[in-house]
Every structure is written in C-alpha cells, then in structure tokens.
Amino acid sequence: MPLNITKDSIDLGIITNDLAPMLKFYRDTLGLTVEGEMPMGGGGHMTRLKCGSTTIKIVVNGKTPPASAPPGGIGGATGYRYWTISVDNLKEMTEVCSSAGYTVAVPPTEIRAGVMISMIEDPDGNWVELLQIG
Numbered sequence: 001m002p003l004n005i006t007k008d009s010i011d012l013g014i015i016t017n018d019l020a021p022m023l024k025f026y027r028d029t030l031g032l033t034v035e036g037e038m039p040m041g042g043g044g045h046m047t048r049l050k051c052g053s054t055t056i057k058i059v060v061n062g063k064t065p066p067a068s069a070p071p072g073g074i075g076g077a078t079g080y081r082y083w084t085i086s087v088d089n090l091k092e093m094t095e096v097c098s099s100a101g102y103t104v105a106v107p108p109t110e111i112r113a114g115v116m117i118s119m120i121e122d123p124d125g126n127w128v129e130l131l132q133i134g
Helices: 019-029 090-099
Strands: 012-016 033-040 044-051 054-060 082-086 104-112 115-121 127-133
Touching: 012 019, 019 044, 019 054, 090 104, 090 115, 090 127
Parallel strands: 012 054, 082 127
Antiparallel strands: 033 044, 044 054, 104 115, 115 127
16 A cells, blocks of 8 residues: 655755754755744754745754764765755855855756756755756
C-alpha cells in the first residue's frame, strides 16, 4: 500500500548548535518567514520558517548531540547532503549570499538547456541548491 500524501511538499528539519547564524542565513538573507517557535523536550527549541508550502524546522537540542555531520555538501559524506529551492532570481540571490559572506559552493551553472543551479553553504555547512528553470 502506498503513502496517502496529503501535502504537496515535505518539511525539513535542520539540527544546529547555534540558532542565531542559521536564522541570519535562512530568515534574513534568503528571506524565509518565521511561522512560529516552540520549546521542545529536554530543553530544546524549534523555529519554523516557511519556504513555499514547505516548513523548514531549525532545531537546537537541549544538549549537544554526540556527533556532527561533516560539512561539504555532495562530496562531504553520504546521506542527506543538500536540498533544493526553486526560484526565479537565482543569480541575484547567489550574489546576495556571496556578498553576505556565505560560501557559494557551486556558482550559477547551466546544467542542461534552460536549467540553472547554484549551491550555497549555510553556517553549519549544509548546502542549499537554488534551481531556476527558464
């Protein structure tokens, strides 16, 4: 039996040890809006940001996790290494991120006719792919 999908997107949880630089990147630089905040068990905290119909959940645990994912996007390790936001202003947003001091791991690149990507590294080393079609 397949899943009975009830939402046209998935939500994404990002665990961090330092909320402030993550909010500076996702809220202040990319322009995602805070949907809400809530305490979590064990002294943790979640901030929810809207990205289209997706919710990005930035979580700070009550205690430091025993391990951290290595930075480096696609080449850094296996597992979830990047996620994609479809935009219509890829070059402009890549420049905004670069000017704000964030690492542009992949500059604006046409990967096939009419499809451009760039990849930006967030403060924790996670990659966010910007995708523009047309």
